[in-house]
Amino acid sequence: MAYGENRIIRVIKGRRPRVVVIGGGTGLPVILNALKDQNAEITAIVTVSDDGGSSGSIRNFINVVPPGDIRNVLVSLSDLSKEGKDIFQYRFDSSDSFFSGHAIGNLIIAALNEMHGNIFEAVQILSKMMHVDGHVFPASNEPLTLNAEFVDGTTQAGETEITALDKQIKRVWVTDTDSDDEPKAVLPVLAAIMQADAVVLGPGSLFTSILPNLMISNLGQAVRETKAEVIYICNIMTQQGETDHFSDADHVRVINEHLGGHYINTALVNGAKIDMSEFHPEDYDAYLEPVRNDFAGLREQECRVITDDFIDQRHGLVFHDGKKVGKEIINLAFEAMSRRRMDED
Template identity: 60%
Template sequence: MMNEKKGRRPKIVVIGGGTGLPVILQGLKAKHAEVTAIVTVADDGGSSGSLRNYANVVPPGDIRNVLLSLSNIPHLQKDIFQYRFDTNDHFLAGHSIGNLIIAAMAEMRGSIFEAIQLLSKMMGVDGHVYPAAEEALILHAIFEDGTQVSGESKIAKESKKIERVFVTPINEDHEVKASRKVLSAIRDADLVVLGPGSLFTSILPNLMIGDLGKAVTETSAEVVYICNIMTQLGETENFSDADHVSVLHKHLEKKFIDTVLVNTEHVPEDYMNRERYDEYLVQVAHDFKGLSEEVPRVISNGFLKLRDEGVFHNGDKVVEELFKLAYESNRVRFAKI
């Protein structure tokens, strides 16, 4: 393959947030891709939300997990960075050390972007980590009944069908812009990957940043969507895989996704711990006819990994497919030059 012969690492941009993103990033790092992670900044729950409100900082939780997934520091240091104070610590209860460090460095540097770049050097990060925007954003949802709610953590609690989402800055007097280097990373990529992650609260908040979404729809890179394995309470109840893609296309008013990765392996009915993973409902239904109307290519495989009584993507299998697509995309792009 052209890239392999030249020895150039494939340039892969991954956009999202939540627990699924680090799994894919770890796999890409292990295979020596040139990785750029673009991380959502609309989280307002838990430790991230508390720090966001108290210290006026971009929510650090997803950023913390992404930095660790690409870091080369020893496991002990990673464990310290991830340590979360328990409920007996009163003021510090629920906060992770990593979140506090990110918030402190953002205050020191006067910029979340600069804080992340400095931390990336300190932590030996193999790749690039950028916040989707350099300010905290508010995620809004408009439901099919015409009602509206603001705040990422509140959306699923409404238990209504979402019509669309959008983002605004905390101070609604200016247009939201993508963070530095985000647009050039998308433009120069071989592959742009969306997900895995919550459709309305982890993926779309990034794409609803005007210039970022426009860059994704216009890039010459292959755009890949990793479809969720399970439907999600208050977000994607009764959704098929085609429904997920349709929502993305409707929000950006363009059929911009080139390839969808779909898991076809069955999730055992009694495997998942419903109390521990209470936001997940049932396995996403397949609608291959609907998918064929939305995207040029569907890659279906057993991308399932069962662990800790939960359902996850098999990072190794997903990354293997992503590498194939990245090399193919590179050949096509350079053939046009």
């Protein structure tokens, strides 16, 4: 069921719909896999401000953009055999003081970055080696540090430290980890956004996976200026230390506030009830409750809303249903292609 204007779906021949997905975290590969099955021309723009886990440890030893999200995105778009993907994803479980807990793919990305001098070129080379169907672009060529101001006026730097405080976040921004230079995205990132039919934000942690990308000044400006349909995939569950008690409208509002206007064109929100009897909170480190619907609040954000049963709940875990979400994105991309062609005629 869709709230808002009727959608007209046209099949447009000549090229695949161009879809740019911006974000990070575990939700991103689910959407990328679905879009790959829909035969979209995909560009994934991946967060580079993570400082936890294997990525954070490697970042402490080697001056490199955190590789974890990049690794998962490469695998999701790769046409390698299952065995090849499993090797790339393998995480050491030995007691070795350095290798324990590290994924092989993270080490390969760090090595290529060192060999070629920048993470963007390293990822493009690895994309060819892994037969990636699409493009994988780090949001920045340099490691970035996430900064937050809380509602109480205090500030904190570092993703792990920000979420550990479990305080309500007012706003976030990013800084270059190693210099005073203003963080910038490289030209291929900007070109992909400007040429896209659909730009997708999420799903993923609002303040630590989505907004860090948009706070890179020229990347955020490209999202504001693109003629693509800007789509937000709202999270299914709230996240402790980030979005406690948030509604779907709260998520959209925060993104629009950081962008400085009403730039979300369409929000995809779950309208199905989650079976909490099958939900096991101990399986999650940071999830609290289902994100509640606030359609009046969404109307205030001036975005079209598409609501459906977007959940895939299995064995007490809750995910987005990639197939359903992917189909909605492709439909919206085709609409944007139609509008662009009519504008050009």
